Amino acid sequence: MTMYRRAIGGDSFYDGDHFHILQILGVLVVTVVILYILRCDIGPKAIPTVDARLSPDGYPNLIEKAKEYRIFTLNTYAGPIIILPPEYIDEIRNDRRLSLAAWNNHEFSTRYAGFEVFRPGTTGDGILQDAIKSGLSRIIGWHKVTLKSSIDFIIQRVVASVVCGPELSSRAEWLETVTTCLEAGGIAVNELRKWPPALRPLVHWFLPSCRRLRAQARQVRRITEPIIAERRARHLKPDSSPQLQYNDGLEWMERSAMGRPYDATMSLLVLFLLGTETMADLLTQMLSDLSERAEVVEAMRLEVLTVLPRQNGWRTQDLHRLRLMDSVLKESQRLKPFEFVLLRRIALDTVRLSDGTRIPKGSGVGVFTGFMCDPTIYLNPTQFDAFRFLNLRNTPGYAHSSQFVSPSASHLGFGYGSQSCPGRFFAVALVKILLVHIVMEYDIKPSGSEGIKLVKDGFRVNTDPEATLLVRRRQDVAVP
Numbered sequence: 001m002t003m004y005r006r007a008i009g010g011d012s013f014y015d016g017d018h019f020h021i022l023q024i025l026g027v028l029v030v031t032v033v034i035l036y037i038l039r040c041d042i043g044p045k046a047i048p049t050v051d052a053r054l055s056p057d058g059y060p061n062l063i064e065k066a067k068e069y070r071i072f073t074l075n076t077y078a079g080p081i082i083i084l085p086p087e088y089i090d091e092i093r094n095d096r097r098l099s100l101a102a103w104n105n106h107e108f109s110t111r112y113a114g115f116e117v118f119r120p121g122t123t124g125d126g127i128l129q130d131a132i133k134s135g136l137s138r139i140i141g142w143h144k145v146t147l148k149s150s151i152d153f154i155i156q157r158v159v160a161s162v163v164c165g166p167e168l169s170s171r172a173e174w175l176e177t178v179t180t181c182l183e184a185g186g187i188a189v190n191e192l193r194k195w196p197p198a199l200r201p202l203v204h205w206f207l208p209s210c211r212r213l214r215a216q217a218r219q220v221r222r223i224t225e226p227i228i229a230e231r232r233a234r235h236l237k238p239d240s241s242p243q244l245q246y247n248d249g250l251e252w253m254e255r256s257a258m259g260r261p262y263d264a265t266m267s268l269l270v271l272f273l274l275g276t277e278t279m280a281d282l283l284t285q286m287l288s289d290l291s292e293r294a295e296v297v298e299a300m301r302l303e304v305l306t307v308l309p310r311q312n313g314w315r316t317q318d319l320h321r322l323r324l325m326d327s328v329l330k331e332s333q334r335l336k337p338f339e340f341v342l343l344r345r346i347a348l349d350t351v352r353l354s355d356g357t358r359i360p361k362g363s364g365v366g367v368f369t370g371f372m373c374d375p376t377i378y379l380n381p382t383q384f385d386a387f388r389f390l391n392l393r394n395t396p397g398y399a400h401s402s403q404f405v406s407p408s409a410s411h412l413g414f415g416y417g418s419q420s421c422p423g424r425f426f427a428v429a430l431v432k433i434l435l436v437h438i439v440m441e442y443d444i445k446p447s448g449s450e451g452i453k454l455v456k457d458g459f460r461v462n463t464d465p466e467a468t469l470l471v472r473r474r475q476d477v478a479v480p
C-alpha cells in the first residue's frame with residue numbers, strides 16, 4: 001500500500017484509495033446480487049418448500065399440497081424433490097439433463113461400498129436398457145393364501161428363469177442369496193438415510209446393516225461369478241454347439257456390451273430386482289381388484305376362450321388380442337401405480353422450464369401421479385372401470401395411448417419419454433400369461449368383508465403383506 005501511495009503521490013492517494021475500495025465494494029454487491037438471483041429463485045417462480053414430511057403413513061397431505069401449490073419442494077426420505085404438475089410432463093420427458101439413473105444412484109446411495117447391489121453394473125452406457133429392449137422384445141376346495149408372499153414366490157421364480165438364465169435360476173441357493181441380499185440392501189438404505197449426508201461416507205463403513213449388506217453382496221458374487229465365467233469360456237470355444245445358445249438377461253447384456261467391461265453380476269441383480277418388485281406389485285394389485293369383481297373375471301375368461309391358441313403356446317399376437325385384460329391391467333395401475341411420484345430425475349445441469357421455472361443443478365424432480373384421478377382427464381376417475389381403456393381404444397386418436405404398454409402424459413405407470421421402462425413389453429406379456437392361467441384355472445374371492453388394505457411406504461402404496469384371498473381350483477380347465 002505504501003508503494004502504491006508513493007506512486008500516485010501527495011494527498012490524492014486518499015481519494016484514489018477511496019475510489020478503489022468503492023469499486024471493490026460495488027463489484028462485490030453486484031456479484032452478491034447476481035449470485036442471490038441465481039441461487040434463490042426469487043420472484044413469481046420461487047419454489048416453496050412445503051411441510052409434507054414422510055410419516056409412517058407416507059405423505060398423507062400430498063394431494064392437498066399438490067392442489068394448493070402448483071410447484072413445490074417436498075422433503076422426502078431421500079432428500080428434497082421438486083414436485084411438478086402434469087403440464088410439464090411433455091417438456092421434461094425427453095430432457096437428458098434430467099437423469100433417472102442419477103436419481104436411482106441418489107435414492108439408493110449407490111456410491112457407498114456394498115450399495116452397488118442397486119446400481120446396474122454398467123455406467124450409464126445403456127447396456128442394461130439395450131439388453132432388455134433386444135432380448136425381451138393342485139388344490140381342491142377353497143384355500144386361503146397370503147396374497148403378497150404367494151405372488152412374490154411365483155414372480156421371483158419366473159423372472160429368475162427368464163432373466164437370469166437356467167444355471168443360476170435352477171439353484172435354490174442362488175435365489176435365496178439374491179433375495180436375502182436385496183432385503184439387506186433395503187434395510188441398509190433406510191438405516192443410512194437416518195444419518196446426515198455429510199457423515200454417510202464415514203458411517204456406512206461401521207453401521208451393522210451396511211456391513212451385513214457388503215457380506216451379502218460378496219456372497220452373491222461368490223455364487224454368480226464362476227457361472228458367468230463358465231458361460232463366457234464356453235462362448236469362446238469355436239465348437240459351441242447349438243444347444244449352448246442362450247436367450248436370457250445375461251446373454252442380452254453380453255451382446256449389447258460388445259466387449260465393453262461391465263459388472264455382469266450386479267447388472268443381473270438389478271434386472272432381477274427391477275422385474276420382480278414391479279411385476280409382483282402389479283399382479284398382486286390386479287388379483288386384489290379381481291377378487292372383488294367376479295363379473296370382470298367372467299368377461300376375461302370369455303375373452304381368453306376366443307383367443308386361446310390351439311397349440312404351440314402363446315404368441316405375441318395372441319397376447320395383443322387380450323384387449324379386455326390389457327384394459328383391466330391399465331386401469332388397476334392407473335388407480336394404484338407402483339409409486340405415486342414418478343418421472344423422478346436428478347438435474348445434471350440447471351434446467352429452465354418454458355415458463356421460467358428453474359430446476360437448479362443437482363436437485364431432484366418428479367411428477368405427482370394424483371392427476372391420474374383427475375375428473376378433467378378421466379370420467380368418474382375414482383371408479384374402477386374395467387372397460388375404460390378398451391372403450392378408449394375405439395375412440396379416434398386413442399388407439400395407441402390406451403394400450404397398457406403405451407406410456408402417455410395421462411398415464412405414467414411405466415414412466416414416459418426417453419427413459420421410460422424398457423422392460424414393460426416383457427412385463428406385460430409375462431403378467432398376461434400368468435393371468436390367463438390364474439383366471440382360467442382358479443376362482444378367487446376376498447377372504448374377509450373389509451377388502452384388502454393398502455400400506456403406505458414412502459412413495460409407494462403396497463398391498464398389506466398379511467392380506468389373504470380365497471382360492472379354489474376350477475374343475476377340468478387347463479390352458480396351454
Ligand code: HEM
Pocket residue numbers: 100101128129132163271272274275276278279282338342343344412413414415416417418419420421422423424426427428
Ligand atoms: C409391471 C412391471 C413394471 C413396472 C410397473 C415398471 C415401471 C417402471 C418405471 C415407472 C420406470 C421409470 C421410468 C421413468 O421414470 O420414465 C422404470 C424404469 C426401468 N425399468 Fe421398469 N417396470 C416394470 C417392469 C420392468 C422389468 C420386468 C424390467 C426388466 C427386467 C424393467 C427394467 C427397467 C429399467 C432398466 C428401467 C430404467 C430405464 C432407464 O434408466 O432408462 N422394468 N420401470
